[in-house]
Amino acid sequence: MNFSKFLTEYFVKYASVNTQSDASKKSLPSSEGQKKLLDIIKADLESFGVADLKYQDDAVLIAKIPQNTDARPISFMAHVDTVDIGASPDVKPQVVEFTGDDIVLNKERNIVFKVSEHPDINAYKNQEIIMTDGTSVLGADDKAGVTVMTALAKYLMTENIPHGDVYLIFAPDEEVGLRGAYALDVSQLPKDVLSYTIDGGPVGEFGYENFNGAGVEIYIKGVSIHPGQAKGILVNPILVANDIIAKLDKLDTPEHSEGKEGFFLVTGIKGGASDAEIQMIIRDFDKAKFEERKTHLKNIVAEVQKAHPKAEISIDISDSYANIASTMGDDKSAVELVETAMKNIGVPIRVEPIRGGTDGAVLSVKGIPTPNLFTGAHEIHSVLYMLMVRRKIRQDIRLILQILLKLGKK
Ligand SMILES: [Zn+2]
Numbered sequence: 001m002n003f004s005k006f007l008t009e010y011f012v013k014y015a016s017v018n019t020q021s022d023a024s025k026k027s028l029p030s031s032e033g034q035k036k037l038l039d040i041i042k043a044d045l046e047s048f049g050v051a052d053l054k055y056q057d058d059a060v061l062i063a064k065i066p067q068n069t070d071a072r073p074i075s076f077m078a079h080v081d082t083v084d085i086g087a088s089p090d091v092k093p094q095v096v097e098f099t100g101d102d103i104v105l106n107k108e109r110n111i112v113f114k115v116s117e118h119p120d121i122n123a124y125k126n127q128e129i130i131m132t133d134g135t136s137v138l139g140a141d142d143k144a145g146v147t148v149m150t151a152l153a154k155y156l157m158t159e160n161i162p163h164g165d166v167y168l169i170f171a172p173d174e175e176v177g178l179r180g181a182y183a184l185d186v187s188q189l190p191k192d193v194l195s196y197t198i199d200g201g202p203v204g205e206f207g208y209e210n211f212n213g214a215g216v217e218i219y220i221k222g223v224s225i226h227p228g229q230a231k232g233i234l235v236n237p238i239l240v241a242n243d244i245i246a247k248l249d250k251l252d253t254p255e256h257s258e259g260k261e262g263f264f265l266v267t268g269i270k271g272g273a274s275d276a277e278i279q280m281i282i283r284d285f286d287k288a289k290f291e292e293r294k295t296h297l298k299n300i301v302a303e304v305q306k307a308h309p310k311a312e313i314s315i316d317i318s319d320s321y322a323n324i325a326s327t328m329g330d331d332k333s334a335v336e337l338v339e340t341a342m343k344n345i346g347v348p349i350r351v352e353p354i355r356g357g358t359d360g361a362v363l364s365v366k367g368i369p370t371p372n373l374f375t376g377a378h379e380i381h382s383v384l385y386m387l388m389v390r391r392k393i394r395q396d397i398r399l400i401l402q403i404l405l406k407l408g409k410k
Contacts, residue, residue: 001155004128007393008095011130011147014040015139018089021081021176028059028183029081029172033089035059037080037146041170044150049157060184061170065156071164071407072333075195076152076400077181077359077370078145079174088136096129105134120378144375145198146170148396161401162408167193174199174359178321181362193368194334194407197360200374203395204347206338208328208371210354210361211262212290213320216280216297218244221312224273235311237276240304241269244278244313247300260285260353262293282317285353287326321361328369335371341402347395373399 017040019033029035038061042053045063052064067073082091096103098121103113111134115121121129132138149168156166167189171180189195200207222237248264257263262284269278282297284290294317301315328334342349354361360370376392 001158003151003155003394003397006151006154007147007397008128008130010044010150011140011143011393012093012095014143014146015091015093015130018091019081019139020084020089021173022084023176028057028179030176030179031081034080034172038170038172041080041146041150045153045168048150048154050153056185056188057183059172060180062188063153063168063170065153065163065166065168067164067166068160069162069164069408071162073165073167073190073193074163074404074407075167075169075189075193075368076149077169077171077195077197077363078149078199079142079171079180079359080146081173081175081180082137082139082141082143083175085137091136091139092133093130093138094133096131098124098127098129100125103131105131109134111135140375140377142174142199142375144377144393144396148198148375148393148400151397152400155397155401161404163404164407165190166404171359178357178359178362181359184363184366186363186366186368189368194337195360195363195368195370196334196338197358197370197372198375198396199358199360200372201377202350203374203376203392204342204350205374206342206349206351206371207354207358207360208324208335208369209260209285209351210323210358211283211285211321211356212287212323212326213357213361214282214290214294214317215320216278216282217316218278218280218301219314219316220244220271220276220278222274222276223310235308237274237311238271240308240311240313241271241276241278243304243307244300245269247303254283258355262286262289264293264297281320283355285323287323319365321357322365324358324360324364324369324371327364327367334369337403337406338371338373338399340406341399344402345395345398347399 017037019037022030050063102115105111105113173179220237220240223235225234254263265281267279282293301313305313358372360372363370
């Protein structure tokens with residue numbers, strides 16, 4: 001099987017479908033294009049001979065390639081939606097051979113990719129690169145992952161390499177709050193499954209350390225009365241909300257933190273004469289510190305409640321995702337396998353802390369630790385977003401095959 005040809009052809013095909021997700025829509029998927037692409041992927045997998053294909057909630061496509069030997073089951077996940085940054089939704093991918101010169105992306109609109117502004121590209125002279133026409137996001141995040149998974153399916157259906165059950169999960173709406181991962185019913189996967197998302201950046205990047213995340217809702221009921229007769233009676237819920245926020249450390253915020261430091265972030269506040277609400281998020285890499293943050297917030301609420309005995313304050317904290325590493329327990333196979341596989345394909349591993357959530361972080365809080373593999377994509381969420389097909393995305397396939405081979409031998 002010619003991977004290079006396959007990856008280019010199918011990537012261009014998938015990238016050409018507009019699958020921008022829409023944060024304002026409650027439906028799953030949030031946009032029609034995503035369902036359209038999922039149906040295309042389903043038809044492609046069927047044409048490769050994959051028989052076990054099903055939709056969960058008409059939104060998450062799950063394919064299973066049954067085992068041909070007794071090996072541990074493995075699952076890969078990618079998201080079909082692309083980010084909406086306000087650029088054109090019509091993606092016109094073009095395959096370019098990079099010669100070292102500036103690249104005219106769009107003659108009509110005079111959009112030129114200047115090598116001097118993106119010197120990183122010099123590493124890919126005389127290679128095939130897929131780029132946009134400069135008016136839209138290319139969507140390699142995560143069409144690169146999607147393409148790798150379909151290529152893997154085709155490979156496993158045609159070549160005879162030993163593997164356990166392989167699950168391929170194509171999920172919607174990652175970019176608008178990891179909704180596909182939240183929706184996924186993980187009971188459809190075996191308990192001992194090794195699980196990965198294919199949604200990372202440059203070759204070698206491997207992510208399994210990320211924030212623990214929680215969402216917080218604080219509700220305050222005050223006492224309202226005409227201001228003329230208010231003395232000793234009125235409890236203004238807006239001022240109570242203000243007291244709570246004022247007790248937070250002003251330096252314990254995203255704008256003052258980096259690396260593995262956590263934070264509190266007030267994301268919303270609204271109030272009126274009778275009640276007020278505060279929305280917050282909590283983030284911390286360290287599980288113990290994450291729990292301390294929750295306690296700290298509850299203590300603040302208790303203190304403010306004491307100062308305003310006639311107000312009614314409630315706090316609700318719910319976990320949204322977990323640090324993948326901290327959910328692994330003693331079984332570090334998911335990490336060790338990748339370390340070995342990267343060594344085998346000669347790619348230096350770069351473990352980066354992820355200051356955010358991934359679909360895998362959501363699966364991790366559901367009990368399936370899911371690290372993130374690289375895709376080889378560059379310039380994420382930019383209209384120049386590029387992807388080096390021949391060398392880079394192929395590394396992904398090589399990596400995955402190494403993992404499967406290692407598992408299959410056991
Ligand atoms: Zn992504």
